[in-house]
Every structure is written in C-alpha cells, then in structure tokens.
Amino acid sequence: MIRLSIPVIEDDDLDAVRGVLETGYLVQGRHVAEFEAAVADVAGTRHAVAVSSGTAALHVALLxxxxxxxxxxATAAYSWIATANVIELCGARPLFVDVDPTTGNMSSAALERALEHTSVRAVMPVHAFGLMADMDAVNSLAAVHHIPVVEDAACALGATWSGRRAGAAHNPGGMGCFSFHPRKAVTTGEGGMVVTDDDALADAARQLRNHGQTGGTTVEFVRPGFNYRMTDFQAALGVTQLAKLDRVIAARREAAARYHGLFRGTPITPPAEPAQAQSVYQSYVVGLPDGLRNTDVVPAMRDRGVETTIGTWHMPLAAYYRDRYGHREGDFPSTDAVFVRSLTLPLYPGITPGQQEEVAAALVACVEAAAAAAGRP
Ligand SMILES: Cc1ncc(COP(=O)(O)O)c(C=O)c1O
Structure with missing residues (x-):
C-alpha cells in the first residue's frame, strides 16, 4: 500500500527525545523555550507560545x-472541524464563509459580504492544505472593519503569501496558530503554537495554557486556564524537526511538481497555487472530474494499493452545525462542490517518482472506469 503520509523521523529526532527522557524533567522546560524561539524566528513574530495541539492553539488565541x-x-466553511469547534467552545458563533472554488480557501468576496451584514469579533482564515488564503484581501477587509485576524495556519508553517509568512497576521491583534500533528511538515506527535507580535496577547496565551498562572517569580492565578502545556520531549523533537523544515518543504514542493506533470492532459485538476503564494503542500489535493465523488474513489484507490482520503470537511453541514444553525446544502455552493470532488493523494518527502507514477496511473484508471460504468466518454 502506498501510504498517504509518512513523517520524517531521523536519528537526531530520536536522540533529542531520548536525551530529554533521560533527564527526568519532562514538562515545560528549556526545550519548550528553545522551540518557541525557533518557531517565532520562522514565523517572523516576536512571540511564540507552545501548546499541546493546534486545536489548543486556536482555542487559546480566541480566548x-x-x-x-x-x-x-468569520471563518472558512471548508476546514478540519477543530476550526469551528474552538469558536463554539468560546460560546461564540462561527460565521461560515464560502470558499474560492479553485483554492478551497476563504473567498474574499464572500468575506466582504459577510462583514457588511454581521458584527464580527474576529476573522479566522484557514490556509487549507498549506496554501495561504488571500491574506492581502483578508487583512485589508479586517482592517476596514477594525477586526483582528487569527490565522488558522495549522497546515502552513513555512508558507508565504506576497512574501509574507504564514501565522504572522499583519494587523493589530493578529495571531497565528500552527499544528505539529504527524501529517504536518514539522511534527511533535501532538502539539501546537500560537504566534503574535502583541505582548499582551502573548501573555494571555501563556496564562491560558497553564491554569491562568502568571509568569515571573510570584505565582498568581489571574484567570481560569487549561493544562494545554507541551512536554519538553515533544519540544526537543520540535527543535530537531524544525531544523529540517526547508528540506522538507523543498521535497514536498518537488513531489507536488512531479504530480502536476503527471496529471497534465488528464481529467484530474491539480491543486491551484496563485502567483502570490508559496504552498508547503501539507496535502496534495486534486479535483476529480464532475460526476465523481471522492468517497467512491477512496475505496477504489485502496483496491489498487493506494491510500487516499477526502480533502477536508464541509463544517456547516456537520451534524452539530447543521442542526444548531439550520445550514443546508446550497447555502455554501462552492464548499458543496469542493467537498465532494477533492481527493488527497500520498505525498511525503520519501515518496519515490515510481510511487507517484503508480498513484497517478491508478487515479486515472479509477476515473476512466467510473466514466465507462456511467456510460460517459
Ligand atoms: C486547518 C486545521 N485547523 C486545526 C487543526 C487542529 O490541529 P490539531 O490536530 O493539532 O489539534 C488542524 C489539524 O489537522 C487543521 O488541519
């Protein structure tokens, strides 16, 4: 089976984790501080606050x-469900914004319309699959309405838009959130990071991850908080992983370019990468031809020895959000279409050109078989 994703874990990663385990000091130590400094450097922000997951990062940022x-x-309708859940868990309402049908990211025109009619506390664009949303448009719309931007950059560490790095939300009150889940370019198993230039927001995030405790020498608990801390051995892994980021992104981009070539002249639509963007291809998500559902193609690809999955989720139509807010098919037409036609293919730094050729051939064969079964040419 050609796997969807395999993290890059090398000897230095194993040594780093073992080194921390051998000290017996496992939580919130010097490796967390080192990892935070390294991520702040990559994101280009003044602060980075390590937490236990990308979901925790988003939750802490909003609080x-x-x-x-x-x-x-306001957030994109098409994302992993954590994006909507953290809004709901703050007691707030997700104002879902339809996506651009070619990128799967928040549509700027739909965001503009949403901001005209509703009073919104924050905008949370999602950088789907490592491709940044149109941050020129999002930042300028947010600025017009004086609303802070929280980037869900879970998949996008190292990505850029107009030369600006993911996570570094360039407007007052801006924050960015990363995930270090194993399907991301840099992994700590589970893990996340909040980044910001704002001192007060960084302080609040540090308190919220650690029971509301203030920093400094005197312990005081100034708000209710969580235990969202990252362990020191995860952070040590994060440091060695982060050192590979450029190499990992280059390998992912090279593999993506190879797929683009393999799909030229086929009915498969490769992922879009607008001129302003440098995607990190956290996932390589293609568009299937009309009439084919991704959920039918996944088992057919498995039968051909290739692990695939859908792109991500139509959050407004997830049971909870559909029932609570009455969302229906047709409310978010581009998300409806993207949700059904997107398929994620295997992509990781160690994938070989031969494996990619096998994946592409299997997918084209599946599409042809489905077209023949439906009596299409
Ligand atoms: C867009 C997006 N947001 C948030 C998350 C949540 O991150 P985590 O799994 O680290 O909690 C993910 C995770 O895959 C994601 O893809």
Whole structure:
C-alpha cells in the first residue's frame, strides 16, 4: 500500500527525545523555550507560545482576544472541524464563509459580504492544505472593519503569501496558530503554537495554557486556564524537526511538481497555487472530474494499493452545525462542490517518482472506469 503520509523521523529526532527522557524533567522546560524561539524566528513574530495541539492553539488565541458568548467569528466553511469547534467552545458563533472554488480557501468576496451584514469579533482564515488564503484581501477587509485576524495556519508553517509568512497576521491583534500533528511538515506527535507580535496577547496565551498562572517569580492565578502545556520531549523533537523544515518543504514542493506533470492532459485538476503564494503542500489535493465523488474513489484507490482520503470537511453541514444553525446544502455552493470532488493523494518527502507514477496511473484508471460504468466518454 502506498501510504498517504509518512513523517520524517531521523536519528537526531530520536536522540533529542531520548536525551530529554533521560533527564527526568519532562514538562515545560528549556526545550519548550528553545522551540518557541525557533518557531517565532520562522514565523517572523516576536512571540511564540507552545501548546499541546493546534486545536489548543486556536482555542487559546480566541480566548486571549476575548472572544465570548454573543460574538461571531468569520471563518472558512471548508476546514478540519477543530476550526469551528474552538469558536463554539468560546460560546461564540462561527460565521461560515464560502470558499474560492479553485483554492478551497476563504473567498474574499464572500468575506466582504459577510462583514457588511454581521458584527464580527474576529476573522479566522484557514490556509487549507498549506496554501495561504488571500491574506492581502483578508487583512485589508479586517482592517476596514477594525477586526483582528487569527490565522488558522495549522497546515502552513513555512508558507508565504506576497512574501509574507504564514501565522504572522499583519494587523493589530493578529495571531497565528500552527499544528505539529504527524501529517504536518514539522511534527511533535501532538502539539501546537500560537504566534503574535502583541505582548499582551502573548501573555494571555501563556496564562491560558497553564491554569491562568502568571509568569515571573510570584505565582498568581489571574484567570481560569487549561493544562494545554507541551512536554519538553515533544519540544526537543520540535527543535530537531524544525531544523529540517526547508528540506522538507523543498521535497514536498518537488513531489507536488512531479504530480502536476503527471496529471497534465488528464481529467484530474491539480491543486491551484496563485502567483502570490508559496504552498508547503501539507496535502496534495486534486479535483476529480464532475460526476465523481471522492468517497467512491477512496475505496477504489485502496483496491489498487493506494491510500487516499477526502480533502477536508464541509463544517456547516456537520451534524452539530447543521442542526444548531439550520445550514443546508446550497447555502455554501462552492464548499458543496469542493467537498465532494477533492481527493488527497500520498505525498511525503520519501515518496519515490515510481510511487507517484503508480498513484497517478491508478487515479486515472479509477476515473476512466467510473466514466465507462456511467456510460460517459
Ligand atoms: C486547518 C486545521 N485547523 C486545526 C487543526 C487542529 O490541529 P490539531 O490536530 O493539532 O489539534 C488542524 C489539524 O489537522 C487543521 O488541519
């Protein structure tokens, strides 16, 4: 079976984790501080606050901004469900914004319309599959409405838009959130990071991850908080992983370019990469031809020895959000289409050109078989 994703774990990663385990000091130590400094450097922000997952990073970021019951947070309709859940868990309402059908990222025109009609506390664009949303448009719309931007950059460490790095939300109150889940370019198993230039937001995030405790020599608990801390051995792994980031991104981009070539002249649509963007291809997500559903193609590809999966989720139509807010098919037409036609293919630094050829051939064969079965040419 050609696997969807395999993290790059090398000897230096194993040594780093073992080194921390051998000290017996496992939580929130010097490796966390070192990892935070290294991520801040990559993101180009003044602060980075390590937490236990990307979901925790998003939750902490929204709470640090003061998102509370009665607020609305505008976010892309197409994302992993954590994006909507953290808004709901703050007691706020996700204001879902339809996506651009070619990129799967928040549509700027739809965001503009959403901001005209509703009072929104924050905008949370999602950089789907490592491709940044149109941050020129998102930042300028947010600035017009004086709303902070929280980037869900879970998949996008190292990506850029107009030369600006993912996570470094360039507007007042801006924050960015990363995930270090094993399907991301840099992994700590589970793990996340909040980045920001804002001192007060960084302080709030540090308190929220650690029971509301202030920093410094005197312990005081100034707000209710969580245990969202990252362990020191995960952070040590993060440091060695981060040192490979450029190499990993280059390998992912090279493999993506090879797929682009393999799909030229076929009915498969490769992922878009607008001129302003440098995607890190956290996932390589193609568009299937009309009439084919990704959920039918996944088992057919498995039968041909290739692990694939859908792109990501249509959050407004997930049971909870559909029932709570009455969303229906047709409310977000581009998300409806992208949700059904997107398929994620195997992509990781160690994938060989031969394996990629096998994947492409299997997918084209599946599409042809489905077309023949449906009586299409
Ligand atoms: C877009 C997006 N947001 C948030 C998350 C949540 O990150 P984590 O799994 O680290 O909690 C993910 C995880 O895959 C994601 O893809």
């Amino acid at each position: 640090a901004l003061g998102v509370a019951p009665g607020d609305a947070v």
